[in-house]
Structure formats: structure tokens, C-alpha cells
Amino acid sequence: MKKSFLFISCEEAKHICDKNQYGEATGWERVKLALRLSWCNITRGYSKNNSKLTDAIHKSEIDCLKEDEKEKILESFKEELIKHQ
Amino acid sequence: MANHQLNPNNWINSYSDYLFNYTISRVNDREMAKDLVSETFLAGLKSMSNFKGEASERTWLVSILKRKIIDYYRKINSNKGKAEVRMNYNTDSESEGDWLEERVADPFDKTAEDNLENSELGNAIHECISKLPKKQAEVFKQKTILGYDTETICNELNITASNLWVIIHRARTALAECMEENWF
Numbered sequence: 001m002k003k004s005f006l007f008i009s010c011e012e013a014k015h016i017c018d019k020n021q022y023g024e025a026t027g028w029e030r031v032k033l034a035l036r037l038s039w040c041n042i043t044r045g046y047s048k049n050n051s052k053l054t055d056a057i058h059k060s061e062i063d064c065l066k067e068d069e070k071e072k073i074l075e076s077f078k079e080e081l082i083k084h085q
Numbered sequence: 086m087a088n089h090q091l092n093p094n095n096w097i098n099s100y101s102d103y104l105f106n107y108t109i110s111r112v113n114d115r116e117m118a119k120d121l122v123s124e125t126f127l128a129g130l131k132s133m134s135n136f137k138g139e140a141s142e143r144t145w146l147v148s149i150l151k152r153k154i155i156d157y158y159r160k161i162n163s164n165k166g167k168a169e170v171r172m173n174y175n176t177d178s179e180s181e182g183d184w185l186e187e188r189v190a191d192p193f194d195k196t197a198e199d200n201l202e203n204s205e206l207g208n209a210i211h212e213c214i215s216k217l218p219k220k221q222a223e224v225f226k227q228k229t230i231l232g233y234d235t236e237t238i239c240n241e242l243n244i245t246a247s248n249l250w251v252i253i254h255r256a257r258t259a260l261a262e263c264m265e266e267n268w269f
Contacts (some may be wrong), residue, residue: 014254018250018253021257049261052261052264053257053261053264056206057210057229060207061110062207062211062230063106063207064106064226064230064231065105065119070097073097073101073119073122073126077096077123077126077130080130081093081094084130084131084133
């Protein structure tokens with residue numbers, strides 16, 4: 001099937017919506033997404049939930065350990081664990 | 086009823102992010118938060134014999150962490166009297182007569198309740214992340230929480246950009262569902 005330059009599938013719209021949450025969707029992709037959002041309820045629902053999740057993540061100021069930081073904790077813990085067992 | 090059991094081999098993978106998020110929202114110092122989390126796991130190991138199995142493993146570790154955080158504040162508060170406050174006052178004539186209060190951050194911007202709610206929200210998100218498959222959780226954390234760029238993650242995990250977006254899509258869908266059930 002020939003790919004339309006303006007009309008996109010629901011899957012593609014979701015993909016653009018995901019990228020948009022990270023500010024990585026291009027201007028043209030955002031136009032295509034906006035067009036899809038204007039008539040597709042499924043995309044609109046997905047976009048709403050996606051934005052809600054992004055807002056919650058920003059609001060929570062959530063943090064986590066970097067992989068190397070976790071490794072360091074794991075190393076020192078393993079040493080103690082061996083002594084313990 | 087004592088039906089919970091301890092499995093220290095899984096502690097770091099299962100609880101380190103949750104405990105770290107819990108700590109950093111309370112001590113606001115990354116290095117100190119890492120130390121406190123590490124100490125919590127070691128203290129947990131030493132006091133395993135005290136575990137009665139009435140609470141979950143994570144609840145038990147959080148209770149140890151809480152005591153560690155209290156000890157940390159006790160320690161820094163005991164040094165409070167010795168602390169020396171240094172502040173540069175404006176000496177130019179234009180700002181003469183300005184009160185010290187002007188230098189204090191606006192306390193109405195963010196309340197203690199906001200901080201507590203945000204911390205609980207963060208914990209709820211971590212709880213949902215912990216239910217994701219390992220790779221999804223890792224990619225999501227690197228992309229969303231640590232803010233790594235796509236290329237860095239792809240190189241580190243040896244995946245393509247389209248793979249990354251598929252993983253992100255699955256993770257976000259599962260997280261949105263989980264948060265809908267538990268929080269929103």
C-alpha cells in the first residue's frame with residue numbers, strides 16, 4: 001500500500017506521540033499527529049494517557065541510580081553477602 | 086501470619102531504585118543517598134535474623150532506611166551549633182536597608198505536602214517500573230528518568246533506534262495502565 005505523506009496509521013501516530021513526549025518529534029511529524037488527533041479517538045485516548053504519564057513523571061521529580069552506581073553498591077554488597085553465607 | 090521471606094540476592098536489582106528515590110527526595114544529596122541505600126542493604130543483611138516475615142521484604146528494607154535517614158539528620162543537626170553562616174551582604178548604597186528576608190526563597194512556591202505527594206508519586210512510578218520486563222525497565226529509566234539521548238542508549242544496550250522506540254512504547258503503555266490502576 002502506498003504510504004500517504006500526510007495521513008498516518010494509528011501505530012505511526014502512537015510512535016510519533018511517544019517521540020513527542022521526549023521532544024524528539026519533528027515539526028512535520030507533529031503536524032501529521034495533530035491531523036490524526038483531530039479525527040481519531042484511539043489516538044486521542046493514547047495521547048491523553050501518554051501526556052498524563054509524562055506530567056506525572058515530571059511532577060514526581062523521580063530519580064534512579066545510574067548503572068555504574070548500582071554496580072558499585074552491588075559489588076560492596078556481594079562482598080558482605082559472601083561473608084554472610 | 087509470617088509468610089514473607091528474604092532473598093538478599095535480589096535486593097539490589099529489585100529495590101535499589103525504589104530506595105534511592107525514597108532517599109533522595111528526603112536528603113536531597115545524591116552521594117549521601119547512595120551511601121544510605123548501600124548502608125541499608127548491609128544493615129539488612131546483618132539483621133536478617135530479626136525479620137519476622139510479617140511485612141514484605143521492601144517494607145522491611147524501607148523501615149531500616151528510615152532509621153538510617155533519621156540517624157543522618159541527627160548527625161548533621163548535632164553539628165548545627167558549630168556551623169558558621171557565611172553570606173555576602175550587598176554593600177552598595179542602592180540596596181541599603183534591604184531586609185534579609187528578600188534573600189530567602191519563596192516558601193509558598195512548594196509546600197511540604199507537595200514534596201510528600203511528589204515523593205509518593207515517584208514511589209508509585211517506581212513500583213510500576215519494577216513490574217516491567219527487565220529490558221523495558223532499563224531502557225525506560227535511561228531514556229525518561231536519566232534523560233540519556235537515544236544514541237547513547239542504543240550504543241550501550243546494542244539496540245537500534247527503532248527497537249528503542251518499540252520498547253519505549255511498550256513500557257509507556259504498561260506504565261500508563263499500571264498508574265491508572267494505582268494512582269490516577
